[in-house]
Amino acid sequence: MYQVSSHGSLNNALDEIYGSLPPEEKNALRDRIAGGIYSSAERIAGKVVSRKGKQINWDQKIDDVLTSRCLGIPVMLLLLGVVLWLTVTGANYPSQILASGLFRIEDILTGLFVQAGAPAWLHGLLVEGAYLSLAWVVSVMLPPMAIFFPLFTIMEDLGYLPRVAFNLDKFFRRAGAHGKQSLTMSMGFGCNAAGVISCRIIESPRERLIAVLTNSFIPCNGRFPTLIILSTLFMGGTVAASFRSAAASLVVVGLVLTGITVTLLVSRLLTKTLLRGEPSFFILELPPYRKPQVGRIIIRSVLDRTLFVLGRAVVVAVPAGALTWILANTFINDLSLLSHAAGFLDSFGWLLGMDGFILMAFILGLPANEIVLPILLMSYVSAGTMVEPESLAALHNILVVQNGWTWLTALSVMLFSLLHYPCGTTLLTIFKETRSLKWTLIALLMPLSVALLVTFTLTQAARLLGLA
Secondary structure (H helix, E strand, O other): OOOOOOOOOHHHHHHHHHHHOOHHHHHHHHHHHHHHHHHHHHHHHHHHOOOOOOOOOHHHHHHHHHOOOOOHHHHHHHHHHHHHHHHHHHHHHHHHHHHHHHHHHHHHHHHHHHHOOOOHHHHHHHHHHHHHHHHHHHHHHHHHHHHHHHHHHHHHHHOOHHHHHHHHHHHHHHOOOOOOHHHHHHHHOOOHHHHHHHHHHOOOHHHHHHHHHHHHHOOOOOOHHHHHHHHHHHHHHHOOHHHHHHHHHHHHHHHHHHHHHHHHHHHHHHHHOOOOOOOOOOOOOOOOOOOOOHHHHHHHHHHHHHHHHHHHHHHHHHHHHHHHHHHHHOEEOOEEHHHHHHHHHHHHHHHOOOOHHHHHHHHHOOOOHHHHHHHHHHHHOOOOOOOOOOOHHHHHHHHHHOOOOOHHHHHHHHHHHHHOOOOHHHHHHHHHHHOOHHHHHHHHHHHHHHHHHHHHHHHHHHHHOOOO
């Protein structure tokens, strides 16, 4: 029994009572208070608003399915699978056409350099390094982005993304994070830097920081091409050709779920260690469903997202390709600098199910995730030049036949790509948002530690069980 003292107040007494409750009862009380407020508002609105005839509330009927306890999550995963399947299926042929056209330009450029009498090193640096890296990034990234971003924008324009946040809110609250983190996580699918900026919608500095530090566990558009290609080549290759796209899509959905799970686990860990505290209250009003605006979708998905991300990748890919060519064609004791570095990392890479060249590709790919796979393929080729991705068979020959990749190698690379440190742009954005070198370093080292732990555990377990 609590009594209000003469020098106290009702608010102080209520704060004292609320403070004595366990966390579970606090959450339940807040939900009941919020529910009571909205129920009262609904009753008042019902008394003053009149409707003629019997009208069907289609928004409510749709929400009964999309936000239900039983069907909300399965429908969300189904929609994600469909979007990824359309992306995987639709991107293959355009990627081959683009690659064929862009790599033919290489022959033209080579001819011009020969006619001009340019030295071999200049041709190698500008054409075999910078241009071919650019050609690979454009041919591999543009078709998936041109499909994924419009589909994602349609769901956003329809008003479905707030329903995703509603479905995931309870999981984030149990992790001690803010419900709005689910919205910032959704933005991370397009670009982790954009996801970090969107964390501004979270009022609490502690919870905003949690969202910032964990946003990189969501696969951005720069990592999707790598995940899609490897899942199609290795996991999709184990089934019939007609089911290859579906199998690859399921693998990518599984990786997305892995990223979400790691986000929740790390958020929980942060709330219990570096960023202790209780989640603040979050009320999400679901907007009405809207008819998609085609013109707006084209502008937002193609201009604001696809070309923006592609432009950033191109700016980074050109110097990164040139640097990789230099490392691959500068020799000391008949061995290139890239091979020396890869050899140094090879033993450590073996523990993670990878090799030294893969780790070097991730290191050199720090400026942008989009260039990791192109750098790796450039490193594998003995001449240190980019190869034309003519088909999955050509990639299979490079990775499996020439460099001994197995399913474990592919899965380790996909998991490391999913969980490792953010790209340079995202790290710079984190520094600008937090104004702290400390939290920027944590944002770099924490995901890297998780990626190392996951790939090491997977590799050792697979080898212990005789699966690899």
